[in-house]
Amino acid sequence: MKRSNKLTMGIALLALTLVGIQSCKKEPVANSENEVITTLQVVASDSASGLPAGVFTFKDLDGDKPTPPSVFDTIKLSPNKTYTVSLIVLDESKNPIDSTSVQIAEEADDHLFFFESTPASLVNVSIQDKDSKNLPVGLLSKWTTGPAGSGTTKITLRHQPGVKNGTYNPGDTDVEVTFNTRIQ
Amino acid sequence: MLKPRFHIKQVMPFVLLLLLILLSIDGAAQCNFSISGTINEEHTNEKLDFASLQILELNIITTTDSVGNFQFKNLCKGFYTLAYTHPGCKTEYQKINLEKNETLQLHLHHNEIDLNEVTIAQHKRESAPTQQVETLKDQTLFETRGMNLGDALKTLSGVSALKTGATIAKPVIHGMTGNRILLVSNGVRLESQQWGSEHAPEIDAYLAKKITVIKGASAIRYGSDAIGGVILIDPEALPSKPGIGAEFNYAVGSVNGQNDFSFLLQGNAKKQPAFSWRTQGTYRFGGNVHSPNYFQKNTGFNEGNGSVALGWKKEKYGFELFGSYFNTKIGILSAAHTGSLADLEAAIHASQPKESAEFSYTIGRPYQKVQHILSKLHSYLNTKKGVFALDITYQYNIRDEYDKYPPRNNTLAALNHPALRLEIQTITGEFSWEKKVKQWQNLAGAQFFTQTNSYKYGYLIPAFWNFAGGLFTVERWSNKKMEVELGARIDYRWTQAILVERGKKREPIYQYIIPTASLGLDYHITEKLKYNANIGLAWRAPSMSELFISGLHHSTATVEIGDEQLKAEQSLSITTGITYRNQWLHADVSLYSHLFKNYIYGKPDTQPILTIRGYFPVLRYVQTDAAISGSDINLAVFPIRQLELSAKASLLWAVNLKTKDWLEQMPSQRFNYSIRYTINGTKDFSNLYLALSVVHVLRQNLLPKNYADYLPAPKAYWLLNFDCGTTIPIKNQKISVGFTIQNMLNKTYREYMNRFRYFTDEPGINVMARIKIPLFFH
Numbered sequence: 001m002k003r004s005n006k007l008t009m010g011i012a013l014l015a016l017t018l019v020g021i022q023s024c025k026k027e028p029v030a031n032s033e034n035e036v037i038t039t040l041q042v043v044a045s046d047s048a049s050g051l052p053a054g055v056f057t058f059k060d061l062d063g064d065k066p067t068p069p070s071v072f073d074t075i076k077l078s079p080n081k082t083y084t085v086s087l088i089v090l091d092e093s094k095n096p097i098d099s100t101s102v103q104i105a106e107e108a109d110d111h112l113f114f115f116e117s118t119p120a121s122l123v124n125v126s127i128q129d130k131d132s133k134n135l136p137v138g139l140l141s142k143w144t145t146g147p148a149g150s151g152t153t154k155i156t157l158r159h160q161p162g163v164k165n166g167t168y169n170p171g172d173t174d175v176e177v178t179f180n181t182r183i184q
Numbered sequence: 185m186l187k188p189r190f191h192i193k194q195v196m197p198f199v200l201l202l203l204l205i206l207l208s209i210d211g212a213a214q215c216n217f218s219i220s221g222t223i224n225e226e227h228t229n230e231k232l233d234f235a236s237l238q239i240l241e242l243n244i245i246t247t248t249d250s251v252g253n254f255q256f257k258n259l260c261k262g263f264y265t266l267a268y269t270h271p272g273c274k275t276e277y278q279k280i281n282l283e284k285n286e287t288l289q290l291h292l293h294h295n296e297i298d299l300n301e302v303t304i305a306q307h308k309r310e311s312a313p314t315q316q317v318e319t320l321k322d323q324t325l326f327e328t329r330g331m332n333l334g335d336a337l338k339t340l341s342g343v344s345a346l347k348t349g350a351t352i353a354k355p356v357i358h359g360m361t362g363n364r365i366l367l368v369s370n371g372v373r374l375e376s377q378q379w380g381s382e383h384a385p386e387i388d389a390y391l392a393k394k395i396t397v398i399k400g401a402s403a404i405r406y407g408s409d410a411i412g413g414v415i416l417i418d419p420e421a422l423p424s425k426p427g428i429g430a431e432f433n434y435a436v437g438s439v440n441g442q443n444d445f446s447f448l449l450q451g452n453a454k455k456q457p458a459f460s461w462r463t464q465g466t467y468r469f470g471g472n473v474h475s476p477n478y479f480q481k482n483t484g485f486n487e488g489n490g491s492v493a494l495g496w497k498k499e500k501y502g503f504e505l506f507g508s509y510f511n512t513k514i515g516i517l518s519a520a521h522t523g524s525l526a527d528l529e530a531a532i533h534a535s536q537p538k539e540s541a542e543f544s545y546t547i548g549r550p551y552q553k554v555q556h557i558l559s560k561l562h563s564y565l566n567t568k569k570g571v572f573a574l575d576i577t578y579q580y581n582i583r584d585e586y587d588k589y590p591p592r593n594n595t596l597a598a599l600n601h602p603a604l605r606l607e608i609q610t611i612t613g614e615f616s617w618e619k620k621v622k623q624w625q626n627l628a629g630a631q632f633f634t635q636t637n638s639y640k641y642g643y644l645i646p647a648f649w650n651f652a653g654g655l656f657t658v659e660r661w662s663n664k665k666m667e668v669e670l671g672a673r674i675d676y677r678w679t680q681a682i683l684v685e686r687g688k689k690r691e692p693i694y695q696y697i698i699p700t701a702s703l704g705l706d707y708h709i710t711e712k713l714k715y716n717a718n719i720g721l722a723w724r725a726p727s728m729s730e731l732f733i734s735g736l737h738h739s740t741a742t743v744e745i746g747d748e749q750l751k752a753e754q755s756l757s758i759t760t761g762i763t764y765r766n767q768w769l770h771a772d773v774s775l776y777s778h779l780f781k782n783y784i785y786g787k788p789d790t791q792p793i794l795t796i797r798g799y800f801p802v803l804r805y806v807q808t809d810a811a812i813s814g815s816d817i818n819l820a821v822f823p824i825r826q827l828e829l830s831a832k833a834s835l836l837w838a839v840n841l842k843t844k845d846w847l848e849q850m851p852s853q854r855f856n857y858s859i860r861y862t863i864n865g866t867k868d869f870s871n872l873y874l875a876l877s878v879v880h881v882l883r884q885n886l887l888p889k890n891y892a893d894y895l896p897a898p899k900a901y902w903l904l905n906f907d908c909g910t911t912i913p914i915k916n917q918k919i920s921v922g923f924t925i926q927n928m929l930n931k932t933y934r935e936y937m938n939r940f941r942y943f944t945d946e947p948g949i950n951v952m953a954r955i956k957i958p959l960f961f962h
Contacts, residue, residue, distance in 0.1 A: 034591075035596070040796060063796070064743065064797075064800075066745055066793050106592075161589065172524075175797060176798040
C-alpha cells in the first residue's frame with residue numbers, strides 16, 4: 001500500500017475508535033443538593049391555656065416547578081383570642097427532611113418575617129423574637145384575632161444578609177404565602 | 185393588517201444620503217486610465233491563470249486570464265494599492281501612483297506546492313460567494329479590539345446582539361441567535377450550552393485574524409442549526425516563512441476599567457520548513473460598569489484564554505493540531521435576581537437598581553463561571569484525484585451558575601458549589617474530498633457528531649446523548665462572469681434524554697432524518713456591478729431546554745415550561761443583493777426572507793403558577809409558522825478620496841404567520857451614519873483616520889397585540905461615537921494605535937434586546953484605547 005494511503009486508513013481508524021469510546025454510555029450525574037423551601041407551617045396554640053389550636057400548612061414539594069402545592073390549608077382561629085404562633089420552615093425534598101427554620105434561627109440577623117392581614121382588623125400580629133441587633137425576626141409571634149370574619153393573611157420571609165434594618169425593602173423574598181383566613 | 189410604522193423624521197437622514205448618492209453617481213472626468221499586465225510564477229516563470237487582483241481603495245477585483253493577463257479599466261488618477269494573490273501564495277502588494285496607463289510585470293511565489301498537481305486545498309470554510317457575507321479583518325477588526333465578540337459584530341449590517349447586562353452578548357443575525365446560528369472557531373463548530381440567552385459564546389476574539397459573518401441558511405456546509413447564518417472566527421494560517429513572529433495587543437476601556445492583554449508567538453523552523461507552530465494567550469478583566477447615573481453592582485468579569493497550534497505542511501500531505509482553553513467568570517447584576525414577582529415589579533419600577541455600588545473589580549454572587557476546551561486534528565492528502573481531508577475535534581464545556589445567596593446550611597455553603605453545573609462533551613469528525621476540474625469545483629463530505637450532557641447540584645435541563653451524521657456535496661461552477669453553486673445534504677440525528685421524575689427514570693428518544701439543499705448565483709453584470717441570490721433549506725432539532733425546561737428563570741421571574749412534543753424547525757431562506765463599486769460609491773443592498781415551519785418560541789401563558797414565593801407568570805414553548813424578512817444596506821460615498829460618508833441600515837420585520845401578528849423578541853430597525861477622513865502615508869505614520877458616527881436605533885413598535893411585558897419597549901435612541909487611529913512604522917514593524925469614544929454624550933438609554941433592560945440603563949460614555957505591536961525575528 002502506498003504510504004499516503006496507509007496514513008489515511010490510520011487516521012480513519014483513529015476516528016472510528018474515538019466514536020466507539022464515546023458510545024460507551026455514561027450515566028448522567030443527577031443529584032440536586034440545592035436548598036429548596038417546600039413547606040411553611042403555622043403552629044398556633046392558645047396563649048392563655050397553652051393548648052394547641054391548629055397547624056396550618058402550605059406544602060409545594062417541587063419548589064419552583066409547575067406542579068401546584070399539594071397542601072394549602074385555610075387558617076381557622078376563634079374570634080377575640082390571643083394565640084402564640086411559631087413558624088416552621090422545611091425542605092421536605094431532602095431525605096432526611098431539612099429544617100430551614102433552624103437555619104433561619106441561627107442566622108436571625110439575616111432574616112425577617114412580615115405579616116399582613118386583609119382586612120387589617122382580622123388579625124393583629126406582634127413579633128416576639130429578636131436577633132442580636134434587637135431587630136424582630138418572626139419565627140415566634142403573638143396573633144390577636146378580632147371579631148368573626150374572613151380574609152387573608154400574607155406571610156413573607158425576607159432574606160436580608162448584611163442589609164437587614166427592620167424594614168421590608170432590603171434583600172429578597174424567599175417565602176410569600178397568602179393563607180385564606182377564617183375567624184369563626 | 186400589519187403596517188410597518190416608520191416616522192418619516194427617523195428615516196430622513198437616510199433618505200438625504202440616498203439623494204446625495206444618486207446625484208454623485210454621475211461620475212467624474214479624467215477617469216479613463218488603465219492598469220494592466222501579467223503575473224508570473226517567481227521560480228518557474230510560468231504564467232499564472234486565475235490569479236486574483238484587487239485595488240484596495242476601490243474594492244474592485246479582477247482575475248488573470250488563461251495566459252496570465254489582467255486589466256483594470258476606467259480608473260481615475262490617484263494613489264492605489266494593488267493586492268494580488270494565487271492559491272498557495274502569500275498576497276503581495278504594489279503601490280501605484282496612477283497618472284497615465286500603467287503596464288506591470290508581477291511575480292508570485294508558491295509555497296512548497298508543485299504546480300503540476302491538480303488542486304490545492306483551500307481553506308475549506310471560505311466565505312460563500314453566492315451568499316450575503318460581511319467581514320471584519322485587518323483595520324476593521326483592529327478597531328473592535330477591547331469589545332467582546334457580540335458587541336464587535338454589532339457594527340455590521342444585519343447583525344445585532346442579544347445582551348444580558350453589559351458583559352454578556354450573543355450575536356444575532358437577522359433576528360436569530362442561540363441555536364439558530366453557528367459559531368465556528370478555527371474550523372470547529374462551537375458546542376456548549378448555546379441555547380441559553382444568557383450564555384455568551386466561549387471564544388477568545390483575539391484568536392481571530394478575520395471574522396466572517398455569512399447571513400442566511402448555511403446548512404449544507406456546516407450542518408443543522410445554521411438557519412440564520414454562520415460566524416467564522418479564523419486565525420491566520422500558520423507561518424510558512426522561516427523565523428519567529430509575535431504580536432502584542434493591549435486595550436483599555438473606561439466605562440468598566442477594562443484591560444485586555446493578548447500575545448501571540450509563532451514560528452516556522454528554517455531547518456524544517458514543513459514544521460510551524462503558534463502559541464497565543466489573552467487575559468482580560470473589567471469591573472463594575474458605569475451607567476450615566478450609577479454603577480451597576482457586580483458586573484465585573486475576568487477572562488483567561490490560551491491556545492497552541494502545531495502544523496506539519498508538506499506538498500502531498502499535512503497535519504495541524506490545535507488546542508485552546510477558555511475560562512471566564514462573569515458577575516451578574518445583583519438587582520436582576522429577584523425572589524418573587526412583587527420583588528421583580530419593585531425592581532422594574534425603581535428609578536435605579538436597588539443595590540447601589542461603587543467601582544470595584546470584585547465579582548460576587550450571583551456569577552457565571554465557564555470553561556471551554558476546544559481541540560482539533562486537521563489532516564489532508566493532496567493527490568491527483570483531489571484533496572482528501574480528515575478533521576476530528578473534541579470539546580468540553582463546563583458551565584457553573586452561582587446563585588445570589590449561598591446555602592443557609594454552613595457546611596454546605598463552605599463547599600462553595602454552584603447552584604447548577606452543566607457539562608457537555610462533543611466529538612465531531614469530517615471526512616471530505618475536494619477537486620477542481622476546469623470550471624467545476626467539487627466538494628463532498630461526510631460528518632459525524634456525538635455529544636453527551638450531564639448536570640450536577642441542581643436541575644434545569646436533562647442529561648442527554650446526541651448522535652448525528654450527515655452527507656453533503658457542493659458543486660460550484662464558475663467562469664469570468666458568474667458563479668453558480670448547488671448544494672445538497674442529508675442528516676440523521678438521534679437524541680436520548682434521561683429524565684428522573686419522582687424516583688422513576690424515563691428516557692425518551694428523538695430521531696430526525698432531514699434533507700436540505702441550496703442553490704446560489706453570483707453574477708457580474710458589469711465590472712462594477714454584481715448581483716447575487718441564494719435560496720437554501722435549513723433545519724434544527726428543538727433544544728433540550730425547549731423540550732424539557734421546567735422551572736423559574738430568576739431574571740425574568742417567569743416559570744418556563746417546555747413541550748416534549750415539539751417538532752424540528754425547518755426553514756427556507758431566500759437572500760438576494762447587489763453590490764456596486766466605483767470611484768465615488770460603494771453600495772451593498774440586500775433583501776432577505778427566512779420562512780419557517782414549526783418556529784419555536786416562548787409564549788406567555790394566561791394561567792400563572794403558585795409556588796411558595798407566590799404567583800409567577802408562565803412562559804410555554806410553542807410552535808408556529810413564521811417569516812423573518814428584511815433588508816441590509818451599506819452605502820459609502822467618497823466625494824474626495826480621503827473622505828468617506830457612509831450609512832448602514834438593518835431593517836427587519838418578523839411575522840407570526842399563524843396569528844398574523846408580529847413576532848416579539850426581535851431587534852428594531854437601526855441605522856449607522858458616519859464621516860471618516862483618512863490622511864494617507866507620510867514618513868512618520870500611515871493611514872491616520874478620524875471618524876465621527878451616529879448610531880440610531882428606533883423603538884421596537886412591531887410587537888403583538890395584547891403583548892404582556894413588564895415594561896413597554898424602550899424609547900428610540902441615538903448615540904455619538906468618535907474613532908481615530910493610525911499606523912506608525914518603527915524600523916520594519918508597523919504599530920497600530922486606536923482611540924475610541926463610545927456614547928460620547930453619555931446618554932441614558934435602554935435597548936429592547938437587552939434582557940436586563942428592566943433593571944438598569946445601558947452603559948454611559950466609554951473612552952477606549954488600543955495598540956497592536958507586531959514583531960518579526962529572522
